[in-house]
Amino acid sequence: MAKTLIIVESPAKAKSISKFLGKHYVVKASMGHVRDLPKSEFGVDVENGFRPRYITIRGKGETIRELREASRKVERVLLALDPDREGEAIAWHLQHLLDLDGEYPCRIEFNEVTKPAVRQAVANPRPIDLNRVNAQQARRILDRLVGYNLSPLLWRKVKKGLSAGRVQSVAVRLICEREEEIRNFVPEEYWTLAAHFLKEGVSFAARLVRRNGDKIEIRTGAEMEAVLRELEGAVYVVREVSRRERLRQPAPPFTTSTLQQEGLRKLNFSTRKTMLVAQQLYEGLDLGPEGRVGLVTYIRTDSTRVSAAALEEARAYIGKRFGPAYVPPQPRQWQGRGRIQDAHEAIRPTSVWREPEAVKEYLTEDQYRLYELIWRRFVASQMSPVVLDVTRADIGGGRYLFRATGSVVRFPGFMEVYTEGRDDGEFCQPTDAGNRRAFRGQISPSDEGAAEEGEQEMLLPPLAEGEVLSLERLEPKQHFTQPPPRYTEATLVKVLEERGVGRPSTYAPTIETILKRGYVVRRGKYLHPSELAFVVVDLLKRYFPDVINVEFTAAMEEKLDRIEEGEADWVEVLREFYGPFRQVLARAEQEILPQEVAPEKSEETCPYCGQQLIVKTGRYGPFLACPRYPACQYSRGSPQAETGAHCPRCGRALVMRRTKRGRKFYGCTGYPACDFVTWDRPVPEPCPRCGGLMVEKGPRRVCSARECGYQEGPGQGTGEGRG
Numbered sequence: 001m002a003k004t005l006i007i008v009e010s011p012a013k014a015k016s017i018s019k020f021l022g023k024h025y026v027v028k029a030s031m032g033h034v035r036d037l038p039k040s041e042f043g044v045d046v047e048n049g050f051r052p053r054y055i056t057i058r059g060k061g062e063t064i065r066e067l068r069e070a071s072r073k074v075e076r077v078l079l080a081l082d083p084d085r086e087g088e089a090i091a092w093h094l095q096h097l098l099d100l101d102g103e104y105p106c107r108i109e110f111n112e113v114t115k116p117a118v119r120q121a122v123a124n125p126r127p128i129d130l131n132r133v134n135a136q137q138a139r140r141i142l143d144r145l146v147g148y149n150l151s152p153l154l155w156r157k158v159k160k161g162l163s164a165g166r167v168q169s170v171a172v173r174l175i176c177e178r179e180e181e182i183r184n185f186v187p188e189e190y191w192t193l194a195a196h197f198l199k200e201g202v203s204f205a206a207r208l209v210r211r212n213g214d215k216i217e218i219r220t221g222a223e224m225e226a227v228l229r230e231l232e233g234a235v236y237v238v239r240e241v242s243r244r245e246r247l248r249q250p251a252p253p254f255t256t257s258t259l260q261q262e263g264l265r266k267l268n269f270s271t272r273k274t275m276l277v278a279q280q281l282y283e284g285l286d287l288g289p290e291g292r293v294g295l296v297t298y299i300r301t302d303s304t305r306v307s308a309a310a311l312e313e314a315r316a317y318i319g320k321r322f323g324p325a326y327v328p329p330q331p332r333q334w335q336g337r338g339r340i341q342d343a344h345e346a347i348r349p350t351s352v353w354r355e356p357e358a359v360k361e362y363l364t365e366d367q368y369r370l371y372e373l374i375w376r377r378f379v380a381s382q383m384s385p386v387v388l389d390v391t392r393a394d395i396g397g398g399r400y401l402f403r404a405t406g407s408v409v410r411f412p413g414f415m416e417v418y419t420e421g422r423d424d425g426e427f428c429q430p431t432d433a434g435n436r437r438a439f440r441g442q443i444s445p446s447d448e449g450a451a452e453e454g455e456q457e458m459l460l461p462p463l464a465e466g467e468v469l470s471l472e473r474l475e476p477k478q479h480f481t482q483p484p485p486r487y488t489e490a491t492l493v494k495v496l497e498e499r500g501v502g503r504p505s506t507y508a509p510t511i512e513t514i515l516k517r518g519y520v521v522r523r524g525k526y527l528h529p530s531e532l533a534f535v536v537v538d539l540l541k542r543y544f545p546d547v548i549n550v551e552f553t554a555a556m557e558e559k560l561d562r563i564e565e566g567e568a569d570w571v572e573v574l575r576e577f578y579g580p581f582r583q584v585l586a587r588a589e590q591e592i593l594p595q596e597v598a599p600e601k602s603e604e605t606c607p608y609c610g611q612q613l614i615v616k617t618g619r620y621g622p623f624l625a626c627p628r629y630p631a632c633q634y635s636r637g638s639p640q641a642e643t644g645a646h647c648p649r650c651g652r653a654l655v656m657r658r659t660k661r662g663r664k665f666y667g668c669t670g671y672p673a674c675d676f677v678t679w680d681r682p683v684p685e686p687c688p689r690c691g692g693l694m695v696e697k698g699p700r701r702v703c704s705a706r707e708c709g710y711q712e713g714p715g716q717g718t719g720e721g722r723g
Helices: 011-018 061-071 085-097 115-122 130-157 166-184 221-231 256-267 271-283 308-322 356-362 365-381 489-498 504-516 531-543 550-564 570-591
Strands: 004-008 025-029 076-079 189-199 202-211 236-248 386-397 400-411 468-480 520-523 526-529 600-605 612-618 621-625 642-646 653-658 664-668 694-697 700-703
Touching (some): 011 025, 025 061, 061 085, 076 085, 085 130, 130 166, 130 531, 130 550, 130 570, 166 489, 166 526, 166 531, 166 550, 189 386, 221 400, 221 468, 236 400, 256 271, 256 489, 256 504, 271 365, 271 504, 356 365
Parallel strands (some): 004 076
Antiparallel strands (some): 386 400, 520 526, 600 612, 612 621, 653 664, 694 700
């Protein structure tokens, strides 16, 4: 008879752990949470210390009976739920349901599903951490206080089916405010001037940066004409040449947030898909002769810390695979920002010796691509920096100064394995009028000696001070400042993390919720707010400024962290919030009048009657419909399905649709007049060879015109030697 029962969340995790333990252990799954607040009622007694009323989750009765029966047949029960607040809360509920002694050391946790980690955890059980439980309980009740009071208010005053929450409402506010910035943006004109020189058959460019020693700003064409007149007949002399070494450091290993961001940038995975696939890698997969094992460490973490054993393993691998020069003198560790749950490690492979290619045959394509991304990021994080030889030449022409910068990679370092991705249109604050919209270039902001004003990366010929150069031409260019780009899932997650809103486990469900409720529409990869979002955000800003305030929400996260650390009382934290909140809620109920939300119009017309289609929201999210319903009953899929690509036959937009069996395909919005369809997801960028439609086939992008044959990849986005 088994002596120990171990309970985990999922059958996959249970199957993996069973392989590591002997016949005296039985492993069962709770299938996630077993108790929760009731959905049909408030479930919190605010007059008596915010006492929650927990009930068994519907459908979990049989699971609980099986666990109770199994617990009676063993000598001890160990609760091996995830190593975070959520896991601690599930363990606490199981402790009550199984009548386990509150002081009994029944809780075990491990950061990776591997034999050594599981065996070590089994040998070191501890009592349940009530501070963690209270922190999770406070979060759950706080969300119930907000959601079950604000959501009905929105139903009565705006529209049925809406929801509000601490994190989701802040996320919608950020998206709406970015849209307002874009709408209100007024472009400003500015000009740049490049001088092209020729030496020994090598052409290179230098950018105008100064006049009389001061930074120059050229705002109009007339000002540029004046500069060009002054430069007529000028002699261009090399005034100064400087050479220096620049180091480019690798990015730290992944946290939940950075994994979600890079998953979108390089793999085109949504945050939800990234976490789904990462969970599979964490819980364990069958690797043939090696058996079932977890490939990566725990995936919900905001820490970049790495264990000493993992650091030494990585350094040994790098030294053997790439040579001693690629191993830095000391293991590299990163400092976390603010309060982080540093008991967790960063997301990393459980063994760096388990190379992606060695396990590829046992993984699905998505599993392989994400594992390779995690593996490369971790290995690169422990490699030597890239060493660049940078040459800068200042070239004088009268009272004007031009600057040319060239760089050569002397030592590739971590770029042999991985380089961090960048978001398209990643916005930086301007540093001067000549560079009002700066995109992050090849030199990372964390590099030693960041690129200075006016620098351009290129190869330069040998130059000497006092040398007179031959001018090929002057190239003036007119520019206009650009608004900040709309958020993608990646950049929204990034800003939420930077501003302390939410925690690693909340980002993916938050984005899914605001999309499902119709607050936000995904067009291509960008998030667009609906008119409904503006109405709701304006109401919440007017009456509930704290709930939708970024700083307030971040401060509440800090209080939850203090509860976990035993520095704050969870009931008092809830009382401080709920008193003022209830007063404002009563006032809002009296003052807010029913709101009219004008239907959001799309750019498409009804193929049956020619009316402009509007965006509606149903039980499965937003969809397009004819405004003449029920006279005209035309409707079609979600506007979130827009791809940004255009039909190769008629030029109309291509959107994602589903067959009756739910399979995705992509079709022309001109249907039935145009019946073009494809199973492969189209991309907005046309084929650079023939101008035809490009589509995604796994990690590759290929031209849909068979006679063209153009393709990009394979391996695109894996990080192998790419930015």
